[in-house]
Every structure is written in structure tokens, then in C-alpha cells.
Amino acid sequence: xxxxxxxxxxxxxxxTVSRALNGYPEVSEATRKRVESAARRxxxxxxxxxxxxxxxxxMAIGHVIPVxxxxxIVNPVFADFIAGAGEVYARNGYDMRLTVVxxxxxxxxxxxxxxxxxxxxxxxxxxxxxxPRVKLLxxxxxxxxxxGRTSTxxxxxxxxxxxxxxxxxxxxxxxxxxxxRRIGLVNGLETMDFAMRRRQGYCRALxxxxxxxxxxxxxxxEMTETSGYRAARRMLAAPAPPTAFLASSIISAAGVRxxxxxxxxxxxxxxxxxxxxxDLGYMKNGEDEPIYTATRSSVRAAGRLCAxxxxxxxxxxxxxxxxxxxxxxxxxGRSTGPAPGGAGG
Amino acid sequence: xxxxxxxxxxxxxxxTVSRALNGYPEVSEATRKRVESAARRxxxxxxxxxxxxxxxxxMAIGHVIPVxxxxxIVNPVFADFIAGAGEVYARNGYDMRLTVVxxxxxxxxxxxxxxxxxxxxxxxxxxxxxxPRVKLLxxxxxxxxxxGRTSTxxxxxxxxxxxxxxxxxxxxxxxxxxxxRRIGLVNGLETMDFAMRRRQGYCRALxxxxxxxxxxxxxxxEMTETSGYRAARRMLAAPAPPTAFLASSIISAAGVRxxxxxxxxxxxxxxxxxxxxxDLGYMKNGEDEPIYTATRSSVRAAGRLCAxxxxxxxxxxxxxxxxxxxxxxxxxGRSTGPAPGGAGG
DNA sequence: GTGAAAGCGCTAACAT
DNA sequence: ATGTTAGCGCTTTCAC
Numbered sequence: 249x250x251x252x253x254x255x256x257x258x259x260x261x262x263x264t265v266s267r268a269l270n271g272y273p274e275v276s277e278a279t280r281k282r283v284e285s286a287a288r289r290x291x292x293x294x295x296x297x298x299x300x301x302x303x304x305x306x307m308a309i310g311h312v313i314p315v316x317x318x319x320x321i322v323n324p325v326f327a328d329f330i331a332g333a334g335e336v337y338a339r340n341g342y343d344m345r346l347t348v349v350x351x352x353x354x355x356x357x358x359x360x361x362x363x364x365x366x367x368x369x370x371x372x373x374x375x376x377x378x379x380p381r382v383k384l385l386x387x388x389x390x391x392x393x394x395x396g397r398t399s400t401x402x403x404x405x406x407x408x409x410x411x412x413x414x415x416x417x418x419x420x421x422x423x424x425x426x427x428x429r430r431i432g433l434v435n436g437l438e439t440m441d442f443a444m445r446r447r448q449g450y451c452r453a454l455x456x457x458x459x460x461x462x463x464x465x466x467x468x469x470e471m472t473e474t475s476g477y478r479a480a481r482r483m484l485a486a487p488a489p490p491t492a493f494l495a496s497s498i499i500s501a502a503g504v505r506x507x508x509x510x511x512x513x514x515x516x517x518x519x520x521x522x523x524x525x526x527d528l529g530y531m532k533n534g535e536d537e538p539i540y541t542a543t544r545s546s547v548r549a550a551g552r553l554c555a556x557x558x559x560x561x562x563x564x565x566x567x568x569x570x571x572x573x574x575x576x577x578x579x580x581g582r583s584t585g586p587a588p589g590g591a592g593g
Numbered sequence: 594x595x596x597x598x599x600x601x602x603x604x605x606x607x608x609t610v611s612r613a614l615n616g617y618p619e620v621s622e623a624t625r626k627r628v629e630s631a632a633r634r635x636x637x638x639x640x641x642x643x644x645x646x647x648x649x650x651x652m653a654i655g656h657v658i659p660v661x662x663x664x665x666i667v668n669p670v671f672a673d674f675i676a677g678a679g680e681v682y683a684r685n686g687y688d689m690r691l692t693v694v695x696x697x698x699x700x701x702x703x704x705x706x707x708x709x710x711x712x713x714x715x716x717x718x719x720x721x722x723x724x725p726r727v728k729l730l731x732x733x734x735x736x737x738x739x740x741g742r743t744s745t746x747x748x749x750x751x752x753x754x755x756x757x758x759x760x761x762x763x764x765x766x767x768x769x770x771x772x773x774r775r776i777g778l779v780n781g782l783e784t785m786d787f788a789m790r791r792r793q794g795y796c797r798a799l800x801x802x803x804x805x806x807x808x809x810x811x812x813x814x815e816m817t818e819t820s821g822y823r824a825a826r827r828m829l830a831a832p833a834p835p836t837a838f839l840a841s842s843i844i845s846a847a848g849v850r851x852x853x854x855x856x857x858x859x860x861x862x863x864x865x866x867x868x869x870x871x872d873l874g875y876m877k878n879g880e881d882e883p884i885y886t887a888t889r890s891s892v893r894a895a896g897r898l899c900a901x902x903x904x905x906x907x908x909x910x911x912x913x914x915x916x917x918x919x920x921x922x923x924x925x926g927r928s929t930g931p932a933p934g935g936a937g938g
Numbered sequence: 939g940t941g942a943a944a945g946c947g948c949t950a951a952c953a954t
Numbered sequence: 955a956t957g958t959t960a961g962c963g964c965t966t967t968c969a970c
Contacts, residue, residue: 250946250947250948251947251948251949252947252948260956260957261956261957261958262947262948262949262957263949263950263956263957263958263959264955264956264957266948266949266950267949267955267956270949274955274956275955275956276955276956279955279956291704291708292708293705293708293709293710294709294947294948295646295709295710295946295947295948296642296709296710296711297641297642297643297644297645297646297651297711297946297947297948298642298646298946298947298948298949298962299642299947299948299949300642300948300962301640301642301643301646301946301947301948301949301961301962301963301964302947302948302949302950302961302962303948303949303950303962304962306642308690313672313675313676313679315676315679315680326672327671327672330658330691330693331658331660331693333693334658334660334691334692334693335660335693337693338692338693338694343690343711344690344691344692344693345653345688345689345690345691346675346679346689346690346691347679347683347688347689348675348676348678348679348680348682348683348689349683359636360638363636363637363638364638364639364640364641365638365640365641366641366642366688498847502843505850509859509860512859514854514857514859515854595962595963595964596963596964596965597963597964605940605941606940606941606942607941607963607964607965608940608941608942608943608965608966609939609940609941611964611965611966612939612940612965612966615965619939619940620939620940621939621940624939624940639963639964640962640963640964642962642963642964643946643962643963643964643965644963644964644965645946645964646945646946646947646948646962646963646964646965647945647946647963647964647965647966648946648964648965648966649946
């Protein structure tokens with residue numbers, strides 16, 4: 249069923265029907281009611297292609313998901329983020345388009361998307377310090393919101409981020425308060441902005457207490473089980489092993505746990521672990537549940553916020569850049585306890 | 594840059610340029626070369642809306658992601674599946690459109706998508722036994738491939754699935770071979786087809802050895818950390834606790850591990866755990882890595898296969914339904930070992 | 939081998 | 955308050 253047919257059935261012009269359906273004021277209420285009910289009855293939906301051709305708006309938002317060329321790993325928090333954003337799009341009649349690109353030719357992907365003009369805006373995932381995509385998108389003039397920050401260009405662009413530095417500073421402080429002095433940081437690649445900030449938070453907490461930074465206790469690798477395992481194992485095998493771990497992702501944490509088990513240690517008794525669930529900085533338990541891995545609801549919230557911000561920008565362009573810095577919850581589970589007696593190097 | 598401008602610059606008609614770009618044979622090679630190079634130079638991309646309007650094809654595939662209304666949880670394997678499918682789409686000039694829907698009005702979402710006609714085909718995720726969506730899509734006539742099976746309508750539709758039953762039968766057999774007699778199954782909701790098959794495999798293995806099925810050792814709940822924790826804790830607290838666990842997902846396994854740690858047990862020494870990473874039936878370690886949680890590369894492969902099958906169906910409709918039953922790898926890690934001496938109930 | 943013209947389904951001036 | 959008309963950018967007869 250298309251406009252032509254529908255309007256023929258109603259004995260009206262396409263124009264009137266279109267206006268009635270799109271909420272234009274010059275249509276009489278009676279006609280509008282009649283049109284709306286007919287549209288419902290015939291299950292009429294405007295053809296999106298035709299609509300976008302006529303209006304110049306596509307009513308679609310693009311998400312570019314970089315996929316590692318070296319590992320078969322996709323950051324699982326994308327799923328939650330997407331869920332949050334998708335909710336907002338659905339509510340506002342927008343479509344979500346996903347483009348999966350090998351992480352070595354993202355640039356090309358963005359150009360492609362922009363040239364095709366199949367979206368009204370873009371969400372940028374996983375920004376790196378001084379990210380070239382920002383320049384590219386600004387040049388092109390395509391509205392965008394960055395999920396995370398780029399360190400250097402943040403004044404001029406729209407972004408939503410979590411206070412990663414503070415989150416890790418607080419987490420480190422908690423462990424320090426418990427008496428831990430050797431805390432192993434199992435971080436993601438510090439070419440990623442969020443990972444860099446996390447290390448800064450960790451270091452700042454240690455430095456504030458006059459503790460030396462031990463490079464042996466700081467790993468920065470891909471957030472995979474294997475990397476987490478290797479890093480934790482290496483640290484545990486050292487002459488002065490850590491009494492606590494601060495893991496930067498739920499995935500590498502799996503490796504950390506395995507290394508701990510391999511070493512014959514019991515978490516929460518011999519050693520503490522705080523897991524940061526995702527790149528949004530939440531460390532949260534279900535309050536009444538002694539589960540120490542984090543919920544990921546926060547990522548979903550971030551997805552929603554990014555999407556809302558972007559739609560707002562599209563609706564009202566030319567505003568000043570807006571920034572949302574979310575504060576991360578930090579709820580420790582049972583696996584974080586006092587430092588083992590006598591241990592701690 | 595659009596067709597009109599491009600053809601004007603070339604001094605050719607839109608027709609010729611369009612033909613040249615779309616590989617029609619009646620264009621002279623000289624012209625084609627000239628057109629192609631100009632298109633490249635001016636970074637020309639056909640407007641997808643206009644193209645779809647003219648051809649009736651949208652060059653887009655829809656994925657509907659059901660999101661739990663009760664839990665803030667999105668199955669993280671979606672990310673990997675999407676990555677695999679996205680690869681295929683990119684290679685073939687297709688777009689991927691995601692629709693996130695609360696899991697209580699999926700039906701409506703499918704109708705909506707079909708009516709709007711904004712996709713050429715659909716991938717159905719998370720099928721349930723006797724899934725109504727199959728009937729719906731068949732009626733509508735929209736090509737689709739199901740990731741998983743529906744138990745009852747599988748003869749007539751296209752699907753890609755993993756042999757879940759066999760995977761769990763084998764996993765159970767491995768544990769039985771190690772001497773385990775009480776194996777706790779922490780399964781997902783058995784209203785999902787894959788979960789149902791998994792239990793069947795588990796039961797079949799036990800029955801083949803004449804072992805009684807103990808309902809206390811079979812949990813079937815949402816695949817969340819909390820559920821996994823509760824189930825494992827309950828089983829461990831029982832008079833005759835399990836000596837091994839078979840967990841149906843990486844998420845609920847996190848809860849299982851926590852329960853084990855809480856009980857003062859050490860995995861791989863006091864108790865064995867086999868984790869099934871996703872709804873594709875792979876239980877695999879990196880061969881040289883003693884990490885016992887699974888890689889998820891398999892899901893990505895399934896995403897690729899689903900997408901390829903769907904594009905094939907779209908290109909050549911009216912074929913007989915095709916079914917891909919992938920065989921799951923099963924590689925045990927160190928956490929699965931002999932039953933603890935004297936234990937085993 | 940190339941071009942002119944119609945039309946895909948819709949919106950938006952411009953009438954009336 | 956409703957209708958007429960042109961046009962969004964492309965493909966596709968049909969003519970030459």
C-alpha cells in the first residue's frame with residue numbers, strides 16, 4: 249500500500265493524505281481522523297527511500313564498529329551500548345545502521361558512509377587520542393557524537409564519557425585502604441583514550457600516598473582472556489607478587505581469575521580482585537548479590553545518552569559542543585577484602 | 594556529487610553513465626573507463642534512497658535484537674555474530690539495519706519492518722520452539738534465515754545452527770569419563786530451542802550410562818550472573834553436591850565461578866567446570882593457552898554463514914530450504930579434571 | 939553505443 | 955482546507 253493507492257481509496261489527493269499523516273496543521277480534524285484510520289486499516293507505511301529522497305533526511309544513524317583484524321574478539325559492551333541507543337532511535341522513528349570495519353581501514357569506511365549519505369549522523373566508538381576521524385567528520389559536516397574522548401580535540405566536539413580516571417583512582421584507593429600495597433593493573437591498550445585515563449587514575453592514587461610506581465605491576469595489552477592471563481601470571485610469578493588486581497575489563501578479568509586459580513590462590517582470601525566491567529567505568533554489583541563482576545546497565549545508559557544527544561544535534565544544529573561526563577558507580581563485592589596478613593611485599 | 598552532475602561533467606547522458614557504472618554490456622569500454630575514473634575522482638556514490646526507489650531493492654538486511662525487559666542484559670554473543678554478518682554485507686554492498694525491541698513485542702517489530710519495506714531480508718535471532726515469527730515472515734514473503742532452530746517448522750525454512758545436543762552430550766561424556774557422577778547443569782531458559790537441546794544432550798549422556806537424572810542438578814534460568822550464582826550455590830549446598838558443572842553460557846558461568854569460590858573450593862582441583870561460551874555450541878580454548886573460558890570466534894563464523902545464506906536466497910529465490918548444522922568443537926581446559934578422590938556421590 | 943523520457947513514492951511550493 | 959505540480963536521484967524502457 250502506497251500513498252497513491254491510499255489517497256485514491258480515500259478520494260483525496262496525495263498531498264492532503266501526506267499532510268494529514270505528517271501532522272501538518274492545515275488539515276481539518278475530520279479528514280485527519282479519516283486518513284489516520286484508513287492508514288491503520290491498510291497498514292500503510294511510507295516508503296523510507298522515497299521519503300528520504302524527497303526530504304533529504306534519511307532518518308537513520310550510523311554506528312561504525314571497529315573489529316580487530318588480529319583477534320576474533322569484539323568488545324562485548326557494544327551489544328549493551330547498541331541496545332541503549334536502539335531504544336532511543338526506535339522511540340524517535342530513527343533507523344540504526346551498523347557498519348563493521350576491520351580496525352585498519354576505518355577512515356575509508358567513514359568516507360564511504362559520508363559520501364553515500366545514507367545516515368543523518370554518526371556515533372563514533374572507541375576513540376583514540378587525537379583521533380583522525382574527528383577531523384574527517386568535521387570536514388564532511390556530518391553530525392556526530394563520540395562515545396569516549398580523544399584527549400586533544402574534546403573542546404570542540406560532542407561527547408559522552410565516563411570519568412575513567414576518577415573511577416580507577418577510587419578503585420585503587422579502596423584497595424589501598426584495605427591495606428594493599430602491591431596492586432596489579434591489568435589494563436587495555438593504552439593507545440585507547442579510556443585506558444590511558446584509567447592508568448592515570450591508578451597512578452595518581454598511588455602517588456598521592458607516596459607509593460612508588462612499579463612498571464612490573466602495570467600491564468597494558470589487548471583486552472582478551474589470553475592477555476589477562478599472561479599479565480596476571482607474569483605478575484604472580486615475580487619475586488614480589490601483587491596482593492590485589494585491578495582488571496580493566498570483564499574479558500581480561502577472566503584470564504586474571506584463571507591465573508590466580510592456577511597459582512593455587514583463592515580470590516577474596518589470598519588475593520583481591522576488582523573488575524571494571526566496561527569502558528564506561530561502572531563497577532557495580534547487584535546490591536543484594538555477592539557477585540563481583542559488574543553489571544553492564546551503565547553502558548546501556550550511555551548508549552541512550554549518546555543517541556539522545558545526537559538526535560538533538562540533528563534537530564537543532566549549530567549549538568555549542570556539549571559534553572557529558574558520567575560519574576561511575578563503584579560498588580565492591582566480596583572478592584575485595586583486606587590484604588592477606590603478612591603478605592604485600 | 595550526483596548522477597546528473599557527473600554526467601554533465603562528462604558530457605554524457607545520465608543513462609549512459611548509470612549503465613557504465615552498473616556494468617551493463619552495451620557501453621563501450623572506452624566510455625566505461627572514462628566514466629569510472631571520473632566517478633572515482635569526484636567521489637561519486639549513488640544515493641541509496643533513490644536507487645532503492647528505482648530498483649525496488651534496498652540493499653539492506655535487517656537484524657532484530659530482542660532485549661530483555663526484565664534484565665539489563667544483552668546476550669554478548671550478538672556482538673560477534675553481528676561482526677561476522679557485517680563482514681559479509683560489506684563485501685557485497687549491503688547495509689545492516691538493527692532494530693532493538695523489548696522481547697515482549699517482537700511480533701509488532703517484524704510487521705513494522707515488513708510493512709516499511711526497508712530491508713530485502715531478515716535474520717531471525719533466538720528462535721523459540723514453534724516460533725510465531727516464522728509463520729509471520731513466511732506470510733509476508735520476506736526472505737529470512739534463522740540463527741538456531743524452532744523444533745517444529747525446521748523442514749520448511751532456512752536455518753544455521755550448531756549441534757547443541759551433541760555438544761552437550763559430548764561435554765557430559767567427557768566429565769563422566771573423568772569419573773564425575775554428579776554433574777550440575779546450569780542451563781539457560783528451556784523455552785529457548787538451543788537450551789532445550791542442550792539439556793537433551795546432557796540427559797542422553799547420563800542415561801546412556803544408566804545414571805539417574807537428578808532434577809536438583811538441572812537448573813534452567815535466564816543466562817545472567819545472578820542466576821548462575823544462585824543455581825550453583827543451591828546445588829553446592831545440597832546434601833550431595835555436584836563434583837562438576839556444565840555451564841551454558843559465559844555469563845552465567847561467572848556466577849558459577851563465584852559460587853564455587855564462595856564455597857571455598859578451587860576449580861580444577863576440587864571441582865570441574867566446563868563452560869559453553871555461546872549459543873553456537875563451541876567449547877574451545879586457544880590450543881596452547883590454559884584459559885578455560887571459550888573463544889567466541891565460532892559465533893562470528895555463524896554470522897558469516899547466515900549472512901551468506903541469506904544473500905544467496907535473495908539472489909536466487911525459490912530454492913529448497915537449506916540447513917547448516919555446524920559441528921561444535923570441544924576442547925577442555927585445565928579446570929576439567931578427574932573427579933576429586935572419594936567424591937562423586 | 940548513446941540518449942530522451944517516464945516513473946519509482948514521497949514532500950513541498952504554489953495555487954485555489 | 956484541499957489540490958496541482960514539480961522534483962528529489964536513480965533505473966529502465968524505448969528510440970535512434
